[in-house]
Amino acid sequence: MSGAPASRLVAATRAGLPGWCDRFLDQPGAGEFFASRAWYDTLLAHALPEGAEPVLALCGPEEAAVLPLMRQAGRLSALVSPYTLDWRPLPAPHAEAAALRQAGQSLGRLLRWQAPLRLNTLDPDAPGVAPLLEGLAAARLRPLRFVHTGNWHEVLPPGTGWEAWLAARPSVLRSTITRKLARAGRETDFELVAAPGASLEAGIKDYERVRAASWKPDEPFPDFDGALMRVAAGLGLLRLGVLRARADGAPLAAQYWIVDRGGRRATVLKLAHVQADRAASPGTVLSAQMIRRLIEEDGVSELDFGRGDDAYKQAWVAVRRQRIGVVLADPLHPAGAMALLRQALGRLRRRLASPVAKA
Incomplete structure (x- = not known):
C-alpha cells in the first residue's frame, strides 16, 4: 500500500x-x-x-x-x-x-x-x-x-445470576415470565443450537417457518439470516433457540443471538413467534429461556436487544x-x-x- x-x-x-x-x-x-x-x-x-x-x-x-x-x-x-x-x-x-x-x-x-x-x-x-x-x-x-x-441494552452487575436478573425486571414482566415458564414446562420443549450440522439446518428451517407465520413483513433478503447463522455457528458465536409444542413438535417461537466481545455480550439479531399461538406468549417464554441460558451457561455480562425502540425492549433491558x-x-x-x-x-x-x- x-x-x-x-x-x-x-x-x-x-x-x-x-x-x-x-x-x-x-x-x-x-x-x-x-x-x-x-x-x-x-x-x-x-x-x-x-x-x-x-x-x-x-x-x-x-x-x-x-x-x-x-x-x-x-x-x-x-x-x-x-x-x-x-x-x-x-x-x-x-x-x-x-x-x-x-x-x-x-x-x-x-x-x-x-x-x-x-x-x-x-x-x-x-x-x-x-x-x-x-x-x-x-x-x-x-x-x-x-x-x-x-x-x-443492559450491562449486568458483576455476579448477576438468572434470579437476580429476573428480580430486577418490571413486576408485570416478572410475573408473566414466572407464570408462562411454569406452563411451558408442561407443554413445550426448548432447544438450543450453537454448532454447525444437521441440527443447525433443521433449526434454520424452523426459524424460517416461524418467521413466515409471524406478524412480521416479508424479508427483503430472505437468505441472509440463514447465512449469518451458519457463519456465526462456525465461529462458535451462535445461540439459536427454538420453542416447540410438545404434542407435535411444531415450532412456536425462534430467535438467534450472537455472543461476542470475548463472551461478554449477547445480542439478539432476530426473534419471532407464531402469531396464532400468541396467547401462550411463546416469544416471552423463549426469550426468558434464552436469557437464562446466556447468563447461567455462557456467563454473559451484557444483553443487547439490537436496533429499534420497540416498546417491549425496555422491560427486558434498562438502558437506551x-x-x-x-x-x-x-x-x-x-x-x-x-x-x-x-x-x-x-x-x-x-x-x-x-x-x-x-x-
Whole structure:
C-alpha cells in the first residue's frame, strides 16, 4: 500500500472485503462482531441492495482508517442493510486521535464537490468517530447530525445470576415470565443450537417457518439470516433457540443471538413467534429461556436487544443509547447546499413550533 495518495476510494465486490482490510477488522469473537470480516462478507454476499456497489474509503496518508461504504445511483453512503445494528469507521490498530483527525480531513478533501455522503446506524462513542468527524469538518464538509434509531441494552452487575436478573425486571414482566415458564414446562420443549450440522439446518428451517407465520413483513433478503447463522455457528458465536409444542413438535417461537466481545455480550439479531399461538406468549417464554441460558451457561455480562425502540425492549433491558446518522455535505455542491438549507428550515420550524416561541 506504499505510495498511496492521502485518501482514496477502493472498489470491493460481493465476494467479500479485500485481504488488506484484515488489519482494520475486529476478530469476530474477541472483538466487535459487527466490525468483523464475518459480518461484512455475509452482508456483501447476501444483503447488498440491488444496484449497490461496495466501496472502501481508505483514509489519510498513514492509512489510519477505512470506511466501508456503498455507491447507489451515484451517491455514497455507509455500507449497511436492514440488518445492520451498528456501523462505524474502522480505525487502524493503535491509531491516535491526531492521525484520525488528519485522516478525516484528507477524506474530506477527496469528497469535495461531491453529493452528500450519508452515514447511519452510527455509534457516536465508537472509537475514531469524533476525531474523524472533526477532520471532515475542517475540510469544508459540514457534518449534519440526525437522530437515527435507539439501541436498548443492559450491562449486568458483576455476579448477576438468572434470579437476580429476573428480580430486577418490571413486576408485570416478572410475573408473566414466572407464570408462562411454569406452563411451558408442561407443554413445550426448548432447544438450543450453537454448532454447525444437521441440527443447525433443521433449526434454520424452523426459524424460517416461524418467521413466515409471524406478524412480521416479508424479508427483503430472505437468505441472509440463514447465512449469518451458519457463519456465526462456525465461529462458535451462535445461540439459536427454538420453542416447540410438545404434542407435535411444531415450532412456536425462534430467535438467534450472537455472543461476542470475548463472551461478554449477547445480542439478539432476530426473534419471532407464531402469531396464532400468541396467547401462550411463546416469544416471552423463549426469550426468558434464552436469557437464562446466556447468563447461567455462557456467563454473559451484557444483553443487547439490537436496533429499534420497540416498546417491549425496555422491560427486558434498562438502558437506551442513541444511534445517530450524519450527512456530510459540501456547501459548494448543489445537493450539499440543499441539505444545509433543509436542516436550517427544519430548525426554524421546530423553533417556531416550540412553546417558548409561541409564548
